[in-house]
């Protein structure tokens with residue numbers, strides 16, 4: 317995560333609802349069981365709705381809890397059916413974006429939405445690019461699959477991006493997502509404070525919730541993050557990726 321310091325003197329000229337000064341979304345990828353085992357309790361305690369980018373094979377491990385979370389307003393987003401990433405990842409070598417096509421990635425996406433609809437009775441309206449990678453093929457025949465995501469969703473979220481979203485300018489089909497795993501609350505707060513100063517939209521991306529060796533947000537960090545974002549003094553609109561993207565779309 318690079319330095320979040322702002323270079324703006326004035327906030328962006330964009331009007332957030334109810335006098336809020338910025339928007340923050342919390343997102344969690346892969347439907348990891350710790351998200352419902354440890355994360356939901358904290359989010360619900362503060363009345364915060366988060367976005368979960370679900371990997372369908374993991375949903376059935378906690379099916380009833382996911383159903384309940386969906387019914388109570390947490391967003392269930394699309395993260396493809398089989399999580400294809402670069403074949404440079406050993407675990408994705410047999411399911412590599414380099415060997416894929418626009419037709420195959422569209423099939424991945426529509427199959428994931430069908431599965432989520434069957435299991436949870438909700439239809440995903442936003443997407444998170446697995447590994448933040450947005451291409452199929454390689455070299456001169458490489459193609460971006462951002463247009464496929466744009467056809468199916470109101471927003472597509474990246475991963476390990478280096479900045480926040482300018483609501484007047486951002487391409488909703490590839491909004492920036494900032495990695496929030498493995499950080500102390502103070503470093504996440506610096507990102508939020510910069511976002512408020514700019515009047516922008518910050519999307520945090522996490523994986524597990526709890527005490528894990530990698531790709532996790534500790535429980536006390538999630539609690540502190542929720543407390544800070546829910547505090548009306550801080551002027552933050554904290555809501556799902558779908559809610560914020562819809563608002564931005566309407567304002568344009």
Ligand SMILES: [Zn+2]
Pocket residue numbers: 345346395399446447
């Ligand atoms: Zn993922």
